[in-house]
Amino acid sequence: DAGITQSPRHKVTETGTPVTLRCHQTENHRYMYWYRQDPGHGLRLIHYSYGVKDTDKGEVSDGYSVSRSKTEDFLLTLESATSSQTSVYFCATEGLAGAGEQFFGPGTRLTVL
């Protein structure tokens, strides 16, 4: 499995505050993804990156931004957190897009009060 870590693993914050989640990988995978998982929705793609400084929007990108300045790190930022962004966030990586499976990190549980 790809070495993927996410930090923090748990976070409680208040509405209107900025939040940044970090994903770090040690596999030198080119492609990285941010998903959110909510009851009744499965996993939904927020943003993805196909290289350093190359990112694009996914299905549910409103209210989120990302940055990737190094191959190993992919940051997800909630500029002004809302209660609807309470969720579990998963980072994933993939060596070759479309070549096979994505490898997932352990997740970050975010609660916005």
Added chain:
Amino acid sequence: DQQVKQNSPSLSVQEGRISILNCDYTNSMFDYFLWYKKYPAEGPTFLISISSIKDKNEDGRFTVFLNKSAKHLSLHIVPSQPGDSAVYFCAARIGAGSYQLTFGKGTKLSVIP
């Protein structure tokens, strides 16, 4: 509009028997399908995949069947073990080089000893 559907939220099976998890899709452009397993408080882990040029793929106790005409796939686990108790997600993607996985909502499998 949900493109990947897992209509059974939960399934209970006796240890040693067969578990059959089902998945339907609506987008005929999907040509690669994956199953992920997820334990509580962990990220999803890849289980098995199948390309649309095949109708069956086997890996140990796990077999995935694809019926393209019916836009249906199923995951068979034989024999089921208590450690198989988890949430199973079906996912699909369009074409080689495609970035986005579309996930179903998941089916919670409970294997009863």
